[in-house]
Amino acid sequence: MFEQILVQTVNGLVNGMVLALVASGLTLIFGIMDVVNFAHGDLVMLGAFTGAVTVAQTGNFWLGLLVASLVIAAFGALLQIVTLRPLIGRDSLTTIIATFGISLVLQKYALWQFGPTAQNIPQPIPGRFELFYLQYPWYRLGAAVMAGAIIGALYLFLKYGKYGIWIRATTQDRIMAGAMGIPVPWVHTGVFAIGAAMAAASGVLFAPLAAVTQTMGAEFTLRAFSVVVVGGMGNLGGSILAALFISLLEAYASLVVSPSQAVIVSFVVLILTLLFRPTGLFVPTPIVPTAK
DSSP, rough: OOHHHHHHHHHHHHHHHHHHHHHHHHHHHHHHHOOTTTTTHHHHHHHHHHHHHHHHHHOHHHHHHHHHHHHHHHHHHIIIIIIIIIGGGGGGHHHHHHHHHHHHHHHHHHHHHSSSBOOOOOOOOOEEEEEEEEEEHHHHHHHHHHHHHHHHEEEHHHHHHHHHHHHHHHOOHHHHHHHTOHHHHHHHHHHHHHHHHHHHHHHHGGGGOOBBOHHHHHHHHHHHHHHHHOOOTTHHHHHHHHHHHHHHHHHHHTTOOOOHHHHHHHHHHHHHHHHHHHOOOOOOEEEEEEOO
């Protein structure tokens, strides 16, 4: 039993890092733009399909990861300009309905473009190693490290990059940022593109672990929103901790029930958080580091 708990701890941390990558993009979009994006999981799905097509054509997983991130980032920027920018200033319900509609359109597009057959991406890091009583894949650890590296790069970009300074200024005071010459509408577009790129990257990283289907985005959306609410809306650090926390709970629950039933744990945590601590379980911190 002790070895099983340790194995599930590793599983929970690995799954939590991939989920944290998804939730970080969603948290970034909400924290900067105040947009509840119900189509975020479908950007994960499109990224996975784009990566699968690229890998099938080139045989290079890392090229597929790069291409999917860039393509979905460009698509996210176009999506924000065409559908969300005209809704700035409207009530939140309007954007929720709009992004829900976008989600349905993207699912139908994926079904039309890629068909109902699931696609797979081979694991780019072959081999396994001994983890107690299991042969554990190296790629699972590699996916967690890559997800952590992307999140770390995002933090450094927001803290030290010129565009990151614009984002921080826009977060603190949009009107003053605009008065100082910062193009606030284009900052919003760039933030949405970054969030879309992170969603696409997580989709490609997750694809070798499970089949890629046009309905996979719905599950990612639900789990990502659970993480964002538990971690605190707009709290980037809290979302990362919440992703690890929820994934570990699901991993431990799978020791008692089936993995499909263990997913219920995340929704139980979500309900309890909304009832007793609606601001999130973790101490609220700014979406981006404040300037000194």
